[in-house]
Structures are given as structure tokens and as C-alpha cells.
Amino acid sequence: MTGVPERQVIISGVGRSAVGRRLGRESLDLTLDACLAAIADAGLAPSDIDGLTTWPDIKGELGGFVGPSVAQMQQLLRLDLSWHLGAVDGGNVLGVLAEAALAVSARLARHVLVYRTLTEASAHGARKPRAVLANSGDPWLVTYGVGSTVQFAAMWAQHHFHTYGTTREQLAWVALNGRRHAALNPDAIFAEPLTIDDYLRARMISEPLGLFDCDIPSDGAHALVVSHRDFRRDTDAPVFLEAMGVARPRTSSWAFWPDLDEMAADGCAEQLWSRTTLGPSDVDVAGLYDGFSIFTLLWLEALGFCGRGESGAFVEGGERTGLTGILPLNTSGGQLSEGRYVGFGFVHEMCQQLRHRAGGRQVVGAEVGLVAVGGGPLAQAFLLTNRS
Amino acid sequence: MGAEPARPVPVVDDLTREFWTGGERGELRITACAECGRLFHPPGPICPSCHCRRITYVVVSGSGTVDSFTVVRRPWIDGYETPYVVARVRLRDQPDVVLLSNIVGVDPEEVRMGMDVEAVFETRAQVQVPVFRPTR
Numbered sequence: 001m002t003g004v005p006e007r008q009v010i011i012s013g014v015g016r017s018a019v020g021r022r023l024g025r026e027s028l029d030l031t032l033d034a035c036l037a038a039i040a041d042a043g044l045a046p047s048d049i050d051g052l053t054t055w056p057d058i059k060g061e062l063g064g065f066v067g068p069s070v071a072q073m074q075q076l077l078r079l080d081l082s083w084h085l086g087a088v089d090g091g092n093v094l095g096v097l098a099e100a101a102l103a104v105s106a107r108l109a110r111h112v113l114v115y116r117t118l119t120e121a122s123a124h125g126a127r128k129p130r131a132v133l134a135n136s137g138d139p140w141l142v143t144y145g146v147g148s149t150v151q152f153a154a155m156w157a158q159h160h161f162h163t164y165g166t167t168r169e170q171l172a173w174v175a176l177n178g179r180r181h182a183a184l185n186p187d188a189i190f191a192e193p194l195t196i197d198d199y200l201r202a203r204m205i206s207e208p209l210g211l212f213d214c215d216i217p218s219d220g221a222h223a224l225v226v227s228h229r230d231f232r233r234d235t236d237a238p239v240f241l242e243a244m245g246v247a248r249p250r251t252s253s254w255a256f257w258p259d260l261d262e263m264a265a266d267g268c269a270e271q272l273w274s275r276t277t278l279g280p281s282d283v284d285v286a287g288l289y290d291g292f293s294i295f296t297l298l299w300l301e302a303l304g305f306c307g308r309g310e311s312g313a314f315v316e317g318g319e320r321t322g323l324t325g326i327l328p329l330n331t332s333g334g335q336l337s338e339g340r341y342v343g344f345g346f347v348h349e350m351c352q353q354l355r356h357r358a359g360g361r362q363v364v365g366a367e368v369g370l371v372a373v374g375g376g377p378l379a380q381a382f383l384l385t386n387r388s
Numbered sequence: 389m390g391a392e393p394a395r396p397v398p399v400v401d402d403l404t405r406e407f408w409t410g411g412e413r414g415e416l417r418i419t420a421c422a423e424c425g426r427l428f429h430p431p432g433p434i435c436p437s438c439h440c441r442r443i444t445y446v447v448v449s450g451s452g453t454v455d456s457f458t459v460v461r462r463p464w465i466d467g468y469e470t471p472y473v474v475a476r477v478r479l480r481d482q483p484d485v486v487l488l489s490n491i492v493g494v495d496p497e498e499v500r501m502g503m504d505v506e507a508v509f510e511t512r513a514q515v516q517v518p519v520f521r522p523t524r
Contacts, residue, residue: 140430143397144489145464151464154458155458155474158501159455204461206458207458256488258486260455260456
């Protein structure tokens with residue numbers, strides 16, 4: 001399986017700005033912090049960067065969901081780009097990481113800077129946030145009072161509860177597991193202990209999902225340098241891309257997804273495993289998307305860490321998913337506790353884990369890590385290692 | 389009664405008019421392929437099954453079942469006071485057709501997975517919005 005092009009790709013540098021709630025910092029300022037940190041971490045100078053991408057690269061801030069454009073960043077840094085992509089659809093969540101990997105494996109660029117900036121906490125301020133869907137004007141959604149992805153996530157959860165007997169007490173462990181790891185993460189927004197009683201008593205948002213099933217609007221920028229392994233420089237600890245999955249089967253629609261027994265995650269996971277000789281039992285640490293808690297359960301099943309319908313029991317009690325469990329999961333705290341960086345927080349954490357720089361939450365001896373992000377019709381998965 | 393904000397009125401176009409106005413005659417109208425006859429939703433200019441581009445509307449029974457639902461506790465859209473029920477309804481005429489809709493005429497706590505429902509229509513301006521209530 002040496003033939004897949006992503007095997008030529010490394011993450012040579014990672015960078016993170018200040019992160020947290022309502023930092024009161026400009027989006028561009030945060031972005032520059034993260035980008036310069038990632039470039040320095042890779043042992044490079046800005047003039048070495050010949051590829052650039054972000055998502056979403058669209059007009060308007062959408063309540064802090066959109067950061068600086070590729071055009072703006074190229075202009076500010078005066079980059080000589082041999083490849084660039086201001087992404088709209090295929091780049092969603094971590095799709096831009098896959099695009100960057102393709103660009104370097106095709107030798108269109110040596111070092112692609114991938115960045116993602118969110119200022120949702122500051123943008124929301126004291127106002128009640130309006131979700132992206134509420135602003136979409138999509139008549140099939142707003143006509144029926146559908147304003148947030150949480151309502152779709154809730155229907156996936158309701159299906160899982162009804163079909164497999166999954167309970168709120170089991171689902172709670174996605175949040176509880178993340179929170180205990182967040183206590184070991186200085187960057188986490190929520191680090192105080194969370195009990196199952198706290199979880200169950202919290203207000204409902206969209207049944208059966210409550211407050212602690214929903215991630216936290218946050219401020220912060222992340223950046224990655226994605227390089228061809230032939231152009232490794234002074235990076236003492238590159239992270240190697242083993243395989244990736246980007247499939248979107250069936251439809252692009254949240255509202256009209258045909259069967260709630262599946263998400264795009266299922267097709268994406270199948271594609272990922274078809275591109276490597278490794279399998280679920282080889283994974284030492286995983287970051288599975290918890291923008292809404294139910295998505296983590298559905299990723300566990302899609303990726304084959306447990307059988308269909310078994311994910312509630314898999315996470316219950318937190319033993320399997322702890323730092324010394326069979327599958328250390330969401331070791332940063334995930335988006336439920338560390339903050340919503342729309343996938344990038346998971347890659348950042350996985351690079352820390354695979355470079356053995358994760359401090360008190362380090363998974364001892366971690367060599368293979370899996371990051372899988374998105375929910376519903378959105379999905380990407382990346383298998384990463386610290387072995388060349 | 390204070391003036392409550394009105395619920396959203398969908399923009400109607402040639403493709404969607406029969407869906408949004410069929411309720412004037414008490415009819416739930418769904419797009420179908422003129423060639424293979426299969427129903428599909430939302431309306432589009434091409435059949436998702438056989439990719440024929442001759443599309444028509446047919447009147448369906450309006451009966452369906454609740455595929456999944458959520459009781460919404462946090463407000464998102466003007467005119468929708470919480471709690472309210474957002475649901476996926478599978479049409480009895482062709483169960484792979486899913487409508488995103490509301491369940492009305494029942495306490496939100498009483499809605500169940502698999503519940504039999506029937507289409508009713510909510511008048512908003514010039515439009516009859518199809519929603520569903522438990523079958524009587």
C-alpha cells in the first residue's frame with residue numbers, strides 16, 4: 001500500500017494562536033500568529049511557503065465562522081504560490097488538509113500552509129447566536145423552524161436511541177470523557193469537572209441533545225504546514241500521513257439524508273481503510289468529531305472500533321476511551337471542552353500526541369493516530385503516524 | 389394576544405409551486421418522474437433515479453410515518469415558539485421519500501418514532517405549508 005499519494009505527505013509544522021472565549025482579538029491578527037508559528041515549527045521561513053489554502057473562503061464573516069481569505073493572506077505575506085485554493089465545498093471542515101496533501105503529492109507545491117480561523121465567541125458576544133442554517137434562507141429548513149445543525153444531529157441521536165437502545169447516560173460519556181482530558185489541557189475552555197448529574201440536569205437544546213452535547217463557540221486560529229516528505233527540513237518530529245478518506249456518498253443534504261443509520265462517515269471510513277494495511281486495532285489514539293456528541297458515537301461505528309449500535313456501550317463508563325484505555329479518545333477535550341475549532345483542534349492535538357508533546361495527557365508510546373471529522377453529509381478522516 | 393412574529397413564508401417558484409399550494413385543495417403534491425414514475429423530494433429538474441428531465445407532480449395520500457424527530461427547546465426561527473417538533477416523515481406512498489416537516493396537533497411529549505401521521509396544511513400568506521399530525 002505504498003502507492004497511495006498521501007504517503008508522500010507530512011505535517012511538518014503546527015501552529016495555534018491564543019485560543020479561548022471572547023479574546024477580543026482581530027481575526028487576521030490571530031491568523032498571522034498561527035501561521036507564523038506553524039512555519040517556524042516546520043523550520044521554514046514564510047518565503048518557503050508555496051501553497052496556501054483555507055475553508056471557508058467566502059464573503060462575509062457569518063458570525064465569526066469565516067477568517068481571512070487566501071487572497072488576503074497571499075497579499076499580506078507576498079507569497080510566491082505554485083498552488084492555492086480558497087475552498088468552498090470540498091474543503092469543508094478538514095477537506096483543505098486533504099486538498100493540500102493532494103497538491104504536495106502531485107508536486108504542485110512543496111510546503112502548503114493550511115489555516116482556519118474562528119472568532120465565533122467574540123462575534124456572538126452577548127447576543128443570542130444565530131446559527132449558519134438560520135441565516136441560510138433555505139426554504140426547506142427555515143419554513144419548518146430548522147435553524148441549526150443541532151436539530152439534524154438530534155434526529156440522528158433519536159434514531160440511535162430508538163433503534164439500539166442507546167441512552168442519555170451513555171451519550172453523556174462523550175462529554176464526560178472529553179472533560180476529564182480537558183483538565184490536563186491548558187488551552188481548554190472548560191476544564192472544571194463535569195459529572196453525569198451536571199450533564200443530565202443541563203437544559204435541553206433539541207431533544208435528546210442537551211447543552212453539554214453541543215460544542216462551544218470559540219476564538220482562535222490554527223495552521224498546519226503540509227509538506228512533501230522529500231522536502232523535510234529541520235523538523236525533528238514530522239507527522240506522516242498514512243491514508244485519508246474524503247468520500248461523500250448518497251447526497252450533500254443534511255435535511256434529506258436518506259437513512260439515519262448512516263452518515264457520510266461510513267463511506268469515508270471505508271475509503272480510508274481501503275488505502276492502508278493498518279486497521280482499527282492499530283490506532284493508539286483517536287480524535288473523533290464531537291461538534292455534537294452523537295457524531296462521536298457514529299464515527300466509532302463507521303470506523304469499526306465497535307459494531308453498529310454498540311457505541312453507547314463502548315463509551316459508557318469511560319474506561320475504554322481514557323488515556324490508558326484501548327482507544328484513548330478526544331484527548332484534548334474535543335470541541336465540547338477544548339473549544340470549537342471545526343476540526344483543526346483535533347489535528348493540532350494529534351500532532352502533539354504523535355510528537356509526544358502532549359504533556360499530562362500524553363498517550364504513552366502513541367505511534368498511530370486517527371482524526372475523523374464532520375457529521376451528516378460532511379466527513380473526512382486522516383490516519384497519521386510518527387513512523388516514516 | 390400580543391402580535392407574535394409570523395412564521396417564515398417560503399419563496400415559491402415554478403418548480404415548487406404545487407408543493408406549497410396543493411393544500412388549497414387539501415392535496416399533498418410531490419414531484420415525480422414522468423418516465424419511471426418514482427417520487428422524489430425536494431423538487432428538482434431531474435429525476436434522481438433515472439435522470440430523466442421530464443418531471444411532473446402527483447397527488448399522494450398524505451399518509452406517512454415519523455422516521456425521526458426532535459422536540460426543539462431552544463428558539464432558532466422567528467414565529468416558532470418552543471417547544472415544537474421538527475420531524476422527518478416517510479411517505480406511505482413511497483417510503484424512501486423523506487419530508488422535513490413539523491408534527492402538529494399533539495403535545496410534543498406525545499410524539500413517537502414510527503408514529504402514523506397525515507398531512508395537514510398551515511396557511512402562511514399565499515402559501516399552504518404541508519405539516520403533519522397524528523393520524524386520526
